[in-house]
Amino acid sequence: MATTVILGAGVSGHAAAQHLSRKLKRTGHQVVMISPNSEWNWIPSNIWVGTGAMPGRKVVFDLAPVYRKMKVTFHQGRATQIHPEGDGTGRPFVIFERTDPGHEGELGQVEYDYLINATGPQLTFDKTPGLGPDGGHSLSVCTREHAEEAAGALRTLIEEMRVTGRRATLVVGMGHGQCTCEGAAFEYVYNVDHELRKAGVRSQAQLVYLTNEAELGDFGVGGMTFSERGFLTDSRMWTESLFRERQVEAIVGAGVQRVEPGRVVYESLDGTMHELEFDFAMLLPPFTGVPLQAIGAGGRDLNDELFAPNGMMKVDARYGVTDPGQWSPQDWPETYQSPSYDNIWAVGIAFAPPHAISTGHVTPNGTVIAPAPPRTGMPSGVMGREVALTIADRILHPEKAVERHASMARMGAACVASTGVGLKGGSAASMLMHPIVPDFSTYPETGRSPATTGEIGLAGHWVKLLLHYLFLWKARHRPFWYLIPE
DSSP: OOEEEEEOOSHHHHHHHHHHHHHTTTSSOEEEEEESOSEEEOGGGHHHHTTTSSOGGGGEEEHHHHHHHHTOEEEEEEEEEEETTTTSSSOOEEEEEEOSTTOTTOEEEEEOSEEEEOOOEEEOGGGSTTOSSSSSSSBOOSSHHHHHHHHHHHHHHHHHHHHHOOOEEEEEEESSTTOOOHHHHHHHHHHHHHHHHHTTOGGGEEEEEEOSOSSTTOTTTTOOEEEETTEEEEHHHHHHHHHHHTTEEEEOSOEEEEEETTEEEEEOTTSOEEEEEOSEEEEEOOEEEOOOEEBOGGGOBOHHHHBOTTSOBOOSSOOOOOOGGGOOGGGSOSSOBOSSOTTEEEOGGGBOOSSOSSOOEEOTTOOEEOOOOOOOSHHHHHHHHHHHHHHHHHHHOTTTOOOOOOOTTTOOEEEEEEEOSSSSSOEEEEEEESOSSOOTTTSTTTSSOTTOEEEEEHHHHHHHHHHHHHHHHHHTTOTTGGGSOO
């Protein structure tokens, strides 16, 4: 009987576990999940938690009972070592450090036939001095706990503004020159604006969007051209228009150097340094891979073979193409399989992208200001599903199994930046993009298909609210979960 081990119960890893458990049901084959957290968090809705619009308990659920229902073996722990060659006498295995109460620090070992690395990101707040809520001077919405802390700080400031009539500066954006998830910061600033207006203090607030994007609307994907009724408009103009309407000030091309109490210091693309004082700052951190050691038989160090310098796992991508003029959709991975071991895959944030999608910049001081490529949410779920189906085919039909493909150069994605959680109020800025990685050979005019659109209105808000409940239903493995797309 085959054992598939999955590292990380985020969107990608959990999707893989669900599809494997369904395909391998009653076959005797084993699926094992190793993840450090006891709860699953629907991270897109952390934005609502981070403004107090939704309680944190509504974006999480306990993993253990769900995995019992799925017949998936669950170890609450943090993977620390991969031994893809075993010890020379048995199967490959993973070492993990337990994180469940009463067993913290204890080590466990699980052998595998197939391994999916879905460990997600390491939130590297320490890349920017003073960044982050844990010992730093800024806030975050990356976890439920971070989002709840941000909501408390925002609520306190708004109440103080309401009672005293004082003015305040609120800064939302990127805490480092090489951050990703600009879409999340965009949605959060949109929600903060909504809360300020709802409280009647918007006229007292300076709301600033601080981003490493060279221009608004880049979103780490090189921008988009929207098609509607035969007319084309680009995402820069679309975003600028939205910000003008809502009096959001944008600072683009910013690489944050440090965060001090009430002050953020950043470098512009021209190399000049600036200071921006704030009363509230939610700044996202850069991501790296989680710390994992790869060890071969006899103790051989395999880290350089399996991982890129940023700690993310190398897959079937074309690495080493540094000239943006030479970038191609074919650079991006198809199967997410390790080129070194054909029974290892990396999905979601865990895989090392071949390069950025947006063209980066280097300041005269040598500072790199370049959005990293986004691959959270919908793309992560699709990757997890396709890798799971590849493994299931290998196990059940080895003689005719083929690798499933999920290239971001052919995959679409949706981003719905929604405000409020009620049916009657709120609004949304909705973007549909296909493909994620532009392909100018197929779509010479814009790099993307005419299905790439951007709209603003209440309908997108309803969609986002519906998706919140649908995806939580799906993730809880409730009846007909598999009919809901990733």
